[in-house]
Amino acid sequence: QVQLVESGGGSVQSGGSLRLSCAASGYTYSSVCMGWFRQAPGKGREGVAATDSAGRTSYADSVKGRFTISQDNAKNTLYLLMNSLKPEDTAMYYCAALYGGSCPPLTLSSYYDYWGQGTQVTVSS
Numbered sequence: 001q002v003q004l005v006e007s008g009g010g011s012v013q014s015g016g017s018l019r020l021s022c023a024a025s026g027y028t029y030s031s032v033c034m035g036w037f038r039q040a041p042g043k044g045r046e047g048v049a050a051t052d053s054a055g056r057t058s059y060a061d062s063v064k065g066r067f068t069i070s071q072d073n074a075k076n077t078l079y080l081l082m083n084s085l086k087p088e089d090t091a092m093y094y095c096a097a098l099y100g101g102s103c104p105p106l107t108l109s110s111y112y113d114y115w116g117q118g119t120q121v122t123v124s125s
Contacts, residue, residue: 002026009119022078022095033103038091047106085123092118
């Protein structure tokens with residue numbers, strides 16, 4: 001069974017950094033798209049970043065220049081390095097996978113087949 005497990009969330013002050021991890025099991029990164037999404041209380045789910053097995057990446061405008069998505073294929077692990085964190089980055093962060101296809105636009109979260117349980121990121125001013 002495909003499983004995704006996020007970790008690395010926590011509480012930081014504005015300007016700080018965190019690195020989120022998503023450990024994937026049950027599949028490899030070949031022919032797969034993986035992405036990070038977030039949801040703040042009372043808000044809709046927002047696409048943050050995505051990457052495919054060819055190394056192509058995409059980012060939401062709100063995080064460009066601050067966040068970096070990457071993969072360690074040997075470990076089947078997805079990362080999100082978050083620098084220069086802002087209070088508006090506070091949210092539950094989820095990783096997701098789309099097996100056997102290219103990455104859709106970040107707005108189309110419903111295209112993703114598998115989801116992790118989420119990890120909380122809280123940024124204080």
